[in-house]
Structure formats: structure tokens, C-alpha cells
Amino acid sequence: MSYEENVRRVIPYTPGEQPRGGNIIKLNTNENPYPPSPKAERAVRELDADILRLYPDFAASELVRAIASYHGVKEDQVFVGVGSDDVLAMAFLTFFNSDKPILFPDITYSFYDVWAQLWRIPYRTCPLDEAFFIRKEDYFCENGGIIFPNPNAPTGVWQPVSMIEDILQKNRDVTVIIDEAYIDFGGESCLSLLAKYENLLITRTFSKSRSMAGVRIGYAIGNKDMIQYLNHVKFSFNSYTMNVPSLCLGVASIEDDDYFVRMRDLVVAERERSKKELTGLGFSFPDSMANFIFARHKTMQASEIFKALKEKGIYVRYFSGPRVRDYLRITVGTREQMDALFAALKQILTEGSQGA
Amino acid sequence: MSYEENVRRVIPYTPGEQPRGGNIIKLNTNENPYPPSPKAERAVRELDADILRLYPDFAASELVRAIASYHGVKEDQVFVGVGSDDVLAMAFLTFFNSDKPILFPDITYSFYDVWAQLWRIPYRTCPLDEAFFIRKEDYFCENGGIIFPNPNAPTGVWQPVSMIEDILQKNRDVTVIIDEAYIDFGGESCLSLLAKYENLLITRTFSKSRSMAGVRIGYAIGNKDMIQYLNHVKFSFNSYTMNVPSLCLGVASIEDDDYFVRMRDLVVAERERSKKELTGLGFSFPDSMANFIFARHKTMQASEIFKALKEKGIYVRYFSGPRVRDYLRITVGTREQMDALFAALKQILTEGSQGA
Numbered sequence: 053m054s055y056e057e058n059v060r061r062v063i064p065y066t067p068g069e070q071p072r073g074g075n076i077i078k079l080n081t082n083e084n085p086y087p088p089s090p091k092a093e094r095a096v097r098e099l100d101a102d103i104l105r106l107y108p109d110f111a112a113s114e115l116v117r118a119i120a121s122y123h124g125v126k127e128d129q130v131f132v133g134v135g136s137d138d139v140l141a142m143a144f145l146t147f148f149n150s151d152k153p154i155l156f157p158d159i160t161y162s163f164y165d166v167w168a169q170l171w172r173i174p175y176r177t178c179p180l181d182e183a184f185f186i187r188k189e190d191y192f193c194e195n196g197g198i199i200f201p202n203p204n205a206p207t208g209v210w211q212p213v214s215m216i217e218d219i220l221q222k223n224r225d226v227t228v229i230i231d232e233a234y235i236d237f238g239g240e241s242c243l244s245l246l247a248k249y250e251n252l253l254i255t256r257t258f259s260k261s262r263s264m265a266g267v268r269i270g271y272a273i274g275n276k277d278m279i280q281y282l283n284h285v286k287f288s289f290n291s292y293t294m295n296v297p298s299l300c301l302g303v304a305s306i307e308d309d310d311y312f313v314r315m316r317d318l319v320v321a322e323r324e325r326s327k328k329e330l331t332g333l334g335f336s337f338p339d340s341m342a343n344f345i346f347a348r349h350k351t352m353q354a355s356e357i358f359k360a361l362k363e364k365g366i367y368v369r370y371f372s373g374p375r376v377r378d379y380l381r382i383t384v385g386t387r388e389q390m391d392a393l394f395a396a397l398k399q400i401l402t403e404g405s406q407g408a
Numbered sequence: 409m410s411y412e413e414n415v416r417r418v419i420p421y422t423p424g425e426q427p428r429g430g431n432i433i434k435l436n437t438n439e440n441p442y443p444p445s446p447k448a449e450r451a452v453r454e455l456d457a458d459i460l461r462l463y464p465d466f467a468a469s470e471l472v473r474a475i476a477s478y479h480g481v482k483e484d485q486v487f488v489g490v491g492s493d494d495v496l497a498m499a500f501l502t503f504f505n506s507d508k509p510i511l512f513p514d515i516t517y518s519f520y521d522v523w524a525q526l527w528r529i530p531y532r533t534c535p536l537d538e539a540f541f542i543r544k545e546d547y548f549c550e551n552g553g554i555i556f557p558n559p560n561a562p563t564g565v566w567q568p569v570s571m572i573e574d575i576l577q578k579n580r581d582v583t584v585i586i587d588e589a590y591i592d593f594g595g596e597s598c599l600s601l602l603a604k605y606e607n608l609l610i611t612r613t614f615s616k617s618r619s620m621a622g623v624r625i626g627y628a629i630g631n632k633d634m635i636q637y638l639n640h641v642k643f644s645f646n647s648y649t650m651n652v653p654s655l656c657l658g659v660a661s662i663e664d665d666d667y668f669v670r671m672r673d674l675v676v677a678e679r680e681r682s683k684k685e686l687t688g689l690g691f692s693f694p695d696s697m698a699n700f701i702f703a704r705h706k707t708m709q710a711s712e713i714f715k716a717l718k719e720k721g722i723y724v725r726y727f728s729g730p731r732v733r734d735y736l737r738i739t740v741g742t743r744e745q746m747d748a749l750f751a752a753l754k755q756i757l758t759e760g761s762q763g764a
Contacts, residue, residue, distance in 0.1 A: 108621075109426060265464075
């Protein structure tokens with residue numbers, strides 16, 4: 053016998069490539085092209101290094117307070133974690149503790165089935181319709197819980213709050229998690245439903261709209277009992293997950309709302325311009341409310357375009373799954389980055405059609 | 409029915425108090441009284457804020473490389489996490505996946521039974537002897553895995569490597585984790601056993617000897633396969649656990665070995681002086697090789713001393729469990745802090761004996 057017989061074996065999630073280098077245009081992991089708020093920069097520069105020797109505030113009180121006040125909810129309705137992946141992993145572990153399968157779309161964030169596998173949660177995927185919309189009736193059945201992003205990833209499709217309320221009305225006895233990682237880029241949030249549904253949990257992240265993927269901050273908003281259940285599990289795992297720099301950077305980001313709104317609007321404007329440019333180049337895509345566009349070309353294969361772009365130092369994301377292999381997920385960058393992308397695409401598509 | 413029926417309910421670990429304030433002497437959570445290396449301070453001050461918008465290196469390569477080179481092991485033998493609690497939580501989940509009970513001492517780090525409960529791992533505790541030493545024979549039986557700290561917490565007792573090798577020889581088919589959170593303060597590490605035992609995992613932390621409790625860095629060293637199993641579970645949980653500031657602070661700390669050795673030696677010297685002072689005040693304690701002393705007084709109750717010290721703004725740790733309720737765990741602070749502690753103890757003990 054070997055120790056290996058007692059090892060939990062899993063197939064991990066594969067994150068997008070993280071190439072480093074000056075000449076790369078990185079449009080592959082939905083990061084924000086703009087730096088974090090200068091106030092956050094200042095906060096980390098002025099950090100008193102002596103406090104790093106002490107454990108951080110395990111309740112992350114200042115960050116929780118800032119988030120609660122920003123959203124107009126109570127402090128005991130906010131849970132924070134090391135990115136929304138940490139928050140979601142904890143939420144799966146805490147709330148999807150049933151023998152019945154949890155439900156999520158067939159095309160969605162590809163970490164959901166990994167967490168289900170890790171925690172040994174049964175799950176079933178519900179196919180999106182041809183336009184990549186959720187069919188709400190798929191969720192009107194017995195289940196162990198429901199999760200999906202809104203807007204969805206990698207499609208960018210946003211579903212109206214009324215549709216989500218229909219799902220909640222038919223699912224009062226299980227936890228429904230709406231993953232709002234991309235909601236700041238235009239969709240309407242489900243926060244207004246919290247008062248009516250005690251089983252609703254909404255997750256958010258600082259990684260996209262707040263330009264802080266490198267700081268690792270995510271959070272959940274729910275009713276007080278839900279947040280307490282989450283905290284009990286979190287405090288059974290690791291008392292101190294949020295380090296001192298992340299706590300101070302997070303608070304500074306929330307406090308600089310002007311900057312946040314300006315940068316967010318820049319990304320949204322560039323997304324809208326990019327939709328026109330991509331259409332002109334022969335791409336089609338579901339209308340995106342996120343900071344990325346999920347686009348297919350009318351003639352050239354996505355995998356070919358992906359490779360050709362990479363050779364030019366432009367990274368976008370390609371997924372090889374059944375219904376998505378014709379698409380590229382393109383993160384919205386700065387105007388200059390997008391212009392470079394469009395120029396590269398023009399060249400690739402011209403060469404492609406000459407070769408054909 | 410309610411969503412609450414599917415909730416995983418647990419009783420969380422209670423971390424030590426984290427009082428803030430200028431006049432407090434904090435000797436309750438085994439933090440280092442000295443600040444992190446000035447090089448680490450500089451590293452965070454010079455951080456390019458623009459990189460915070462990007463996801464960190466998910467492999468934490470630079471930090472892993474620094475740790476591997478420091479210990480003279482290969483990079484694929486090092487796993488990093490958000491403090492050693494994160495590393496240990498992952499290790500419990502990965503390696504203690506058996507129906508047989510895992511074994512650990514009855515007096516030990518009080519997070520072990522919390523993780524066992526969280527992951528639904530059966531466990532059995534083995535009583536330390538009267539002098540708080542491990543009886544190795546207790547571990548010569550069928551089990552699902554073994555874990556203990558060396559030096560042990562909260563006792564400070566260090567067990568020789570030869571004793572641990574005896575346990576390893578009788579347990580080749582399960583994972584044995586030696587939690588070396590406090591090893592830098594004087595004990596001999598089990599690192600030398602790694603070459604002989606493929607089932608040995610050693611965990612460490614930056615929180616104590618490296619003065620970085622607020623940064624949240626822990627790591628494990630083991631054989632390549634073990635580290636890969638751990639990484640698979642970690643990457644099924646959260647791709648990016650180590651944020652950019654922690655990666656850069658961690659590397660800077662490892663690189664400044666002179667400072668590390670000097671500060672560590674200061675703590676060790678103060679611990680030795682404190683042993684003499686405490687003995688003079690009527691305390692007895694197992695000989696500590698950690699940065700704390702687990703002491704009982706010959707006449708006054710520990711809970712009384714704990715309360716009286718707190719009233720004077722001096723925080724030590726008190727555990728109310730059966731075999732430990734007569735003891736205080738006192739973290740070794742600066743010479744000035746310890747002098748203030750001894751003066752306060754002298755006063756409390758005098759008043760106590762007058763009252764009696």
C-alpha cells in the first residue's frame with residue numbers, strides 16, 4: 053500500500069495563459085486595461101510595513117464596511133474572499149450540500165464543474181438556446197441548487213432580472229447563486245431581489261471592473277444567515293484569508309468612485325466601438341454586456357485566428373468545447389490595443405482568404 | 409423546506425483576539441515583535457501599481473524558486489498558500505481521504521480537529537505524556553494519516569528527528585505531515601527525512617519567524633508527486649491564491665537572510681532570558697523551542713493571571729481545555745515588552761498572594 057491510495061484526485065481548472073513581456077497585447081483573461089485607482093496606489097505605497105508582522109483583521113471589517121456602504125446593505129450581509137473564485141468555492145461547499153444535482157448552463161464559467169467535482173456535488177448542465185440565452189423552464193425542476201453568471205461568461209449575454217426572479221420563485225428551497233463578476237459593465241444587478249428571497253446569493257469581484265485581478269478580492273452579498281453560514285465554513289478553513297495589502301487596496305478602490313465610473317465607462321465605450329469594428333470584419337456575436345466579446349467569424353475558423361493572433365503577440369481566449377469552438381473570447385482593451393487587434397485581424401483574414 | 413437543509417454546518421476555529429491600539433502589548437498570537445525585512449518594505453513601496461490589474465502568476469514561480477533555493481530542494485517540491493493554514497487545509501483535503509481515523513496529539517494546534525470536521529475526516533487524538541511529549545507508540549497502529557507540529561503548539565515542546573523517523577518507519581502507507589511553523593526558533597527540521605520518505609510533507613509559515621503574519625504566506629515541502637497532488641486540489645479550488653503584494657514581499661524576505669537570522673536570534677535570546685525570569689516568578693513550563701512559552705504558576709490560576717494581564721493591556725493566550733487550563737501561552741516579544749510583562753506579573757502575583 054502507498055499513501056497515494058488516500059489521495060483525493062481531481063482534474064484542476066486550467067486558467068488562461070499569463071504571458072509576460074512588453075510587446076504583448078493581453079486580451080485573454082478579462083482583465084481591465086486601466087490601472088487601479090491612484091488612491092489605491094497611494095494606499096499601498098503608504099502602508100506601514102510594521103503592521104505586516106501582525107495578523108490582519110480576520111473579519112476584514114473595514115473592507116466589509118466599505119462594500120456594504122457602497123451597495124447600501126448591512127455589514128452582516130457581506131462576505132469577502134480571495135477573489136470571487138474563493139468566494140464561489142466556499143459557497144459551493146457551504147450551500148450545495150445535497151444529493152440532488154445542482155444546475156448550471158452548459159456554456160458557462162468552466163470552474164463550476166471543477167468545484168462540483170472537488171466537493172463531490174452532483175450536477176447537471178442545462179443547454180443554452182441557440183442565441184446563448186438561458187431557458188428558464190430548465191430550472192423549474194427538483195435540484196440541489198442553481199448557479200449562473202449574469203452576464204454569462206464566456207458569452208457576455210445578460211439576462212433580465214425578471215427572468216431570474218421567475219427562477220427564484222420556482223426555487224425557494226435551494227440556494228440560487230448569481231455570479232455578477234461582469235455586472236458593472238452594463239447589466240442590471242439582482243441586488244434588488246435580496247429583500248424578497250432569503251436563498252439568493254450574489255457574488256462580485258474586484259478583478260474586472262476594479263482593475264485589481266492581482267490583488268485577489270471577491271465578495272458575496274446575501275441575507276445575514278447565509279453570510280453567517282459562509283463565514284462559519286470560511287473560519288473552519290483559514291482564519292485569515294485577506295492579507296493586509298489587499299484590505300487596504302480594496303477600501304481605497306471603493307472610496308474612489310469617480311475613478312471607478314470613469315474607467316468603467318471607457319471600457320464600455322470601447323466595447324461598443326469594438327462591436328461595430330468586429331461586425332465590419334465579418335464577425336458575429338451575442339450582444340455583450342461584459343468586458344469581452346464572444347465572436348465567431350463567418351469564414352475563418354476560430355482556432356486559426358487564435359493561433360495567428362498569438363504569433364503576432366495578441367492573446368485572446370479560445371475554448372475547444374463542443375458548442376464554443378467556433379468562437380473567440382476577446383477582452384476589451386484600450387482603444388490602442390483594440391486598434392492593433394483590428395489591424396491584425398484584417399491582415400489575418402486577408403491572408404486567410406487569399407490562401408483559401 | 410428551506411435552502412438551509414442543504415447547508416454544511418460547522419463549528420469554526422476561534423482565532424486569538426486581534427486588539428488594536430497603541431498601548432497594548434500583544435503576546436497572544438505568536439507574532440514576531442520585529443518588523444519584516446527593510447527589503448520587503450522597499451519591495452512593496454516600489455511595486456508598480458499597474459501590474460495589480462493583471463492576474464498574478466498562478467504558479468507563484470518566483471516565490472517557489474526562492475523557497476526551493478533557500479532550502480536546497482527542487483522547485484517541484486514546493487507548494488505555497490495563503491498562510492500555513494491554507495496549506496494545511498489543502499493538505500488535509502488532499503491526503504487524509506480515508507475511512508480510517510487520522511491521528512494527532514490531544515494537546516496541539518486547535519485547527520486540526522476543525523479541518524477534520526470540515527472535510528468529514530475521522531480522527532483520534534493521542535494523549536501527550538505528563539511532560540507534554542508525544543508517545544511514539546501511539547502512532548504505531550492502523551490510521552488514515554498523521555499530523556503534529558514540531559515544535560508542538562501550544563506547548564513549545566520539540567521532538568527529535570529520530571523519534572519522527574521511528575513514526576515514519578511504521579507508517580509508510582499514509583501521509584505524515586510535520587507542521588514546522590515554529591522550527592526556525594531552534595529545533596532541528598525533518599527536511600533531511602524527505603529523501604527517504606515519499607509520504608512525508610513538511611509545512612512552514614512566514615507568519616512567525618519572518619514577521620509576515622499580515623501577508624499570509626505558508627508553504628509545504630514534499631516529494632514531487634505529493635506537491636503535484638496538492639496543486640491539483642489547489643487549482644480545483646482557486647487558481648490565483650497568492651496576490652501580487654504577497655509574492656513580492658515573500659521573495660524579498662527570503663532574499664534578506666542576514667536580517668532574518670538577526671531577528672530570529674533576538675527572539676531566541678529573549679525567550680531564553682524570559683525562561684529565567686518566569687522561573688524566578690514561580691512559573692514552570694516545558695522547555696520551549698518556539699517563540700512562545702507555555703507556563704503555569706505554582707499558586708495563581710492561569711485564568712486569573714490572564715484576566716489581570718488583560719486589564720493592564722497585556723494580551724497573552726489562554727485555552728480552557730482540560731489539560732491546558734492551568735497554562736498561559738506567552739508569545740516572546742521585545743525585551744521592553746517582556747520587561748513590562750514581568751513587572752505586571754510581579755504586581756499581579758503580589759496582589760494575588762496578599763488577597764489570598
